[in-house]
Amino acid sequence: MSSGGIHHLKSLEKGLALLEAFGPETQAMTLTELSQRCGFHISTVQRLTATLCRLGYLKRDHAKRYHLGLKVIKLGYRVTQSMALRTFLLPYLRDLFEEIDQTVNLFLLEGDEVVIVERIEKRQILQYNLHTGSGLPLYCTAAGKAILSHMEEEWVNAFLERVNFKAFTPHTLTTPQALKEALKVSREQGYAVNIQELALGACAVGVAFFDKTGIPCGAISAAAPAQFFNMEMVKRYLEPLKRTAGAASQFLGNHKD
Amino acid sequence: MSSGGIHHLKSLEKGLALLEAFGPETQAMTLTELSQRCGFHISTVQRLTATLCRLGYLKRDHAKRYHLGLKVIKLGYRVTQSMALRTFLLPYLRDLFEEIDQTVNLFLLEGDEVVIVERIEKRQILQYNLHTGSGLPLYCTAAGKAILSHMEEEWVNAFLERVNFKAFTPHTLTTPQALKEALKVSREQGYAVNIQELALGACAVGVAFFDKTGIPCGAISAAAPAQFFNMEMVKRYLEPLKRTAGAASQFLGNHKD
DNA sequence: TATAAGTTATCGTATTACGATAATGTTGTG
DNA sequence: CACAACATTATCGTAATACGATAACTTATA
Numbered sequence: 001m002s003s004g005g006i007h008h009l010k011s012l013e014k015g016l017a018l019l020e021a022f023g024p025e026t027q028a029m030t031l032t033e034l035s036q037r038c039g040f041h042i043s044t045v046q047r048l049t050a051t052l053c054r055l056g057y058l059k060r061d062h063a064k065r066y067h068l069g070l071k072v073i074k075l076g077y078r079v080t081q082s083m084a085l086r087t088f089l090l091p092y093l094r095d096l097f098e099e100i101d102q103t104v105n106l107f108l109l110e111g112d113e114v115v116i117v118e119r120i121e122k123r124q125i126l127q128y129n130l131h132t133g134s135g136l137p138l139y140c141t142a143a144g145k146a147i148l149s150h151m152e153e154e155w156v157n158a159f160l161e162r163v164n165f166k167a168f169t170p171h172t173l174t175t176p177q178a179l180k181e182a183l184k185v186s187r188e189q190g191y192a193v194n195i196q197e198l199a200l201g202a203c204a205v206g207v208a209f210f211d212k213t214g215i216p217c218g219a220i221s222a223a224a225p226a227q228f229f230n231m232e233m234v235k236r237y238l239e240p241l242k243r244t245a246g247a248a249s250q251f252l253g254n255h256k257d
Numbered sequence: 258m259s260s261g262g263i264h265h266l267k268s269l270e271k272g273l274a275l276l277e278a279f280g281p282e283t284q285a286m287t288l289t290e291l292s293q294r295c296g297f298h299i300s301t302v303q304r305l306t307a308t309l310c311r312l313g314y315l316k317r318d319h320a321k322r323y324h325l326g327l328k329v330i331k332l333g334y335r336v337t338q339s340m341a342l343r344t345f346l347l348p349y350l351r352d353l354f355e356e357i358d359q360t361v362n363l364f365l366l367e368g369d370e371v372v373i374v375e376r377i378e379k380r381q382i383l384q385y386n387l388h389t390g391s392g393l394p395l396y397c398t399a400a401g402k403a404i405l406s407h408m409e410e411e412w413v414n415a416f417l418e419r420v421n422f423k424a425f426t427p428h429t430l431t432t433p434q435a436l437k438e439a440l441k442v443s444r445e446q447g448y449a450v451n452i453q454e455l456a457l458g459a460c461a462v463g464v465a466f467f468d469k470t471g472i473p474c475g476a477i478s479a480a481a482p483a484q485f486f487n488m489e490m491v492k493r494y495l496e497p498l499k500r501t502a503g504a505a506s507q508f509l510g511n512h513k514d
Numbered sequence: 515t516a517t518a519a520g521t522t523a524t525c526g527t528a529t530t531a532c533g534a535t536a537a538t539g540t541t542g543t544g
Numbered sequence: 545c546a547c548a549a550c551a552t553t554a555t556c557g558t559a560a561t562a563c564g565a566t567a568a569c570t571t572a573t574a
Contacts, residue, residue, distance in 0.1 A: 009308040012272035016312060019332060027339040032520060043564055051266040055273060068336040070367040073374065075276060076333015077390025079325040082284040110327040133334025289551060300533055
């Protein structure tokens, strides 16, 4: 009984941890590699992989390396399909995209990051490796800062305690002071901007929306290349962004989730 | 020890089954609903949901209904990120999209269906609810028929035994005979077409690719609205499609997975 | 071919997940 | 408002199962 609640279903937790061990750098792993990476006994990994393979969540190649199976994608797809907010907002997002002709994102707060739940991407030379499911830090994204700016000070302070600032670019805010100041401005303005804080060349404007208890739980953002980004543009995007975020808040307020 | 292999990690299997219980029609479920739907004892469901909530795979709203959590999306995202073939093909697919200016799809065979692994969608009036992770039948998709057409006859016969034909449109092939004939033509041509067999107004051309053992394991397809679709178009798309599918086959041949 | 490393199979034991039941909380109805 | 019906949470003894050590076997490496 190590951590957390009273019910602990170990093998379920371990099985999911095993799936989470895979990533861009670890596409294929052998039994022992998995055992080492997860810190599980090799017998345990053997049982886990056997079960997961049988269910289609893992595949094994002829070199006895394990890969994630397609069942995992299908599972991920289930979420977007079974998310009322996303379904509701989809037409609004399409309208927003048509109106501003820039990449638009729907983010939801998940722990200490924002996760892309829907993204309509403008095709251009510079393509980002962002998709539904991508998790991004709060402190260097327009969506994240928009959410933070509406959080209670207590919450923000606790967040600042545990966050590990990383300078993705020279423009990334990496001190609690700098971030707090930026959040104050954002709060007053009702929107947040990200000017090349996460990636050079990438800018965005984000507006938060709120659940029925008034807590910011997500944001809509519009992204644009740095060379086209300016205050005039922000002003132009602001009204449609606020309209879309407002629709989200309203939906969450009426549909008691 | 009901079915399958010797190792059976029940709670892992049940936990994943629980997640799979969610879908467009079942976005939010209570404990007892989940218990009924999955056929698990309520105590079991209680343990499963507690564990999954703690791990972020489920969320519970104030009405005590469970929803899929964002962790599931993130997990799904892991697959596409950790799939060598997809990473390799992405630029080819972008080129293909530019060249033909139609929606292109990368499908992989998974059981008796094809799953979209990557999709570059042309924006147009008619938008389909298809995304990465969508699973589609083999017998009424260009990709599926392209794969089937290169399968050994034995395999196809076994498939025809177990498949449950459903007429999505009046054009859907719903008999083994009709399908077999179509597959014969496809095999000779080296590509398969889907003319409004899955959805009215939707057509596609698909070309299969092969793993290193020569078994067809996926397909590239190009989709177009029915009003624009004709033989001349197929001819125009064929060469770039074959080129892309060829790249996939070559990749799978060299990278021993 | 010899040696090491990795994978699969076996098995007794301690742990854990199971499901019945009871207690508590919630919702709907007269 | 009180009662009933239902749903959720907590408790607990037992049976089952997941655990991990070990051995047998297979595959890579020098």
